[in-house]
Amino acid sequence: MSTISMRKTTLGAVGLAVAGTLALTGCKNGNEEPVAQPSSPAAPSAQPSQPTQPSTSASPSAGGYGDAPAGAAGTAKSGQTFKLGEAATVPFSYGSNKGGQIALTVTAIEQGNPSDLDALKLGDKVSGKVPYYIRYTVKNTGTTDLSFSSVGHIKGLLGDGSEAQGLSIIGKFEKCPNESLPKGFTNGQTQNSCAVALAPSAQTKVSAAEYWGEPYNSLSNNKGLVWK
16 A cells, blocks of 8 residues: 555554454545455465565655646546546556556456455454455556556445445455566556455445546545546
């Protein structure tokens, strides 16, 4: 999760002796977003093999975006809505990888099973909630090498337009893989990724997804990009 451009404030951390670690962060609407570390012995290590990879807690730089939200150079406009499967051209910088550009596409929003969350050992934090998996692809359409960058800031939206509770996972979660971009992620390279959103009950659905990374957020006086 981002530490510069995100709209959430860390409230604390709770250690779970058997199941791994769990931290709580407050969302802008007051909901708590669990951060889970899977504890399954079969799960691969969460540690990257490349020693030069930046920490996943690093955030996209605010620099290098220019006037993109106004639609400059074909980039997506602030608040623009797309159909699932449509690509949005987005300015992107991460750490020292500045001035990049990606094509971001939300391809599907899939309803999961509440039992999917059992491996995360979150207990009452996710009781009664239903996971939805927001599948998206990232393609490097610029000239900047985005090796080891992390493209996140994807959240779910409920039917009434309100924000679904998010779930950040430290490590591997086979139902919804989410990894940093690999080494050599240059122009034309593509990677699939996934974000987890939680519906409050079986009667409520996650019906849309929003990208709120820089410069598509309130910190830049702009609105996010929406797919539905």
